[in-house]
Amino acid sequence: MLQPGLYHILFISTALFFIGVYGFFTRRNLITVLMSVELVLNSVNLNFIAFNKYLWADKLDGLFFTIFIIAIAAAEAAVAIAIIINLYRSHHSIDVERAEEMKF
Amino acid sequence: MEGSTIIFYLLAALTLVSGILAVSTRQIFRAAIFLLFSLIGIAGLYFWMQFQFIAAVQIVVYVGGITVLIIFSIFLTQKAGEKMPKQKIGRQIFSALAAFCGFALVMVQVYQYTFSSNINEAVSPTVENIGNRMLSVGEGGFALPFEVVSMLLLAALVGCIVIAMRSPTETVNEEKTEILIEEEIDVIV
Numbered sequence: 310m311l312q313p314g315l316y317h318i319l320f321i322s323t324a325l326f327f328i329g330v331y332g333f334f335t336r337r338n339l340i341t342v343l344m345s346v347e348l349v350l351n352s353v354n355l356n357f358i359a360f361n362k363y364l365w366a367d368k369l370d371g372l373f374f375t376i377f378i379i380a381i382a383a384a385e386a387a388v389a390i391a392i393i394i395n396l397y398r399s400h401h402s403i404d405v406e407r408a409e410e411m412k413f
Numbered sequence: 414m415e416g417s418t419i420i421f422y423l424l425a426a427l428t429l430v431s432g433i434l435a436v437s438t439r440q441i442f443r444a445a446i447f448l449l450f451s452l453i454g455i456a457g458l459y460f461w462m463q464f465q466f467i468a469a470v471q472i473v474v475y476v477g478g479i480t481v482l483i484i485f486s487i488f489l490t491q492k493a494g495e496k497m498p499k500q501k502i503g504r505q506i507f508s509a510l511a512a513f514c515g516f517a518l519v520m521v522q523v524y525q526y527t528f529s530s531n532i533n534e535a536v537s538p539t540v541e542n543i544g545n546r547m548l549s550v551g552e553g554g555f556a557l558p559f560e561v562v563s564m565l566l567l568a569a570l571v572g573c574i575v576i577a578m579r580s581p582t583e584t585v586n587e588e589k590t591e592i593l594i595e596e597e598i599d600v601i602v
Contacts, residue, residue: 313421318458319523321425325432325451327516332436334508335500340487341441344448347479348432351455354471362462367533369546373555375467376547379474380562384569386479390486391577397490398579 318359325352339393339403343386350382421461428454439496441487449480464538 311317325348332345354375361371397403428451435447452475459468536542550556 312415313418315528316523317421317425318462320520321428321458323516323519323523324429325455327512327519328429328432328436330515331508331512334511335505336436337500338441338497340483340490341436341444341497344444344483345436347448347475348435348451351452351475354467355455355458358459358462358464358467361538362464364528364530366535367531368553369536369538369543370553372464372467372538372543373547373558376470376543377558377562379470380566383474383478384566386482387573388569388576390482391573393486394489394577403490 315359315363318355318363322352322355322359325349325355337405339389339396339405339408342405343389343393346389347382347386350378354378417461421458424454424457424461427451428458439499441491441497442484445480445484445487448483449476452476452480466538466540466543 329345329348329352332348333342336342336345357371357375357378361369365371393403396408400408402408431447431450431454435444435451438444438447452471456468456471456476459465459471546553547555547559
């Protein structure tokens with residue numbers, strides 16, 4: 310086995326990104342779609358940290374991007390779950406195919 | 414083979430296997446738990462790269478916050494122990510094919526490109542350096558994005574409350590029905 314480096318981490322983050330994309334394509338439940346989005350966001354974070362460590366170690370820019378992405382992802386998850394709960398209250402289902410109209 | 418290499422491959426396997434299980438299992442609660450393990454694996458990779466602060470933030474925000482939020486919303490919206498309906502096999506195959514093609518395309522591009530690292534002196538990602546850089550307003554400082562993100566979090570907080578709040582008419586109707594039920598109970602008694 311090779312000494313792990315940038316390419317290994319890029320492999321992991323790409324694989325994780327497309328696992329998330331697969332989940333996004335196949336799932337029909339809003340909460341599982343949200344989980345897939347979280348996987349995608351995490352793969353992006355991993356990418357930023359890897360580039361920061363292996364290519365631009367003299368700066369901290371990748372780290373800051375990761376911090377801001379984590380903050381925005383937390384806000385996004387909270388808003389998404391509020392929407393899901395509201396949708397469940399009005400439709401009694403969180404299947405994306407049952408939520409057809411955008412009105413209340 | 415060094416210990417750190419073994420740890421790297423173990424963390425990679427944990428992350429990817431639990432990621433795959435999180436998007437493929439049919440029980441939604443298990444999916445949430447596998448997502449939790451995948452996020453822990455990513456936090457371990459941050460530790461492996463010696464970005465301790467980011468690893469701690471990952472554990473606090475993702476593992477401790479978002480996953481718990483997801484599990485709560487599962488409890489609020491799903492019936493316990495019920496499996497999700499099976500997807501069409503054609504949809505699964507085409508999704509897997511699309512994801513794999515994208516993965517192969519990206520990996521070919523990545524392996525063809527040679528990354529050139531610069532040779533300047535490394536800045537260690539300690540909390541002191543991060544804090545100085547985050548709140549500095551000069552060159553390379555992140556004070557403005559910091560403020561913008563704090564405004565965004567405030568807006569998200571207010572927005573969540575407004576979205577998840579019951580509408581006033583709904584509450585009034587429920588109160589009326591409660592009063593009616595109480596009156597009926599009184600009559601019966």
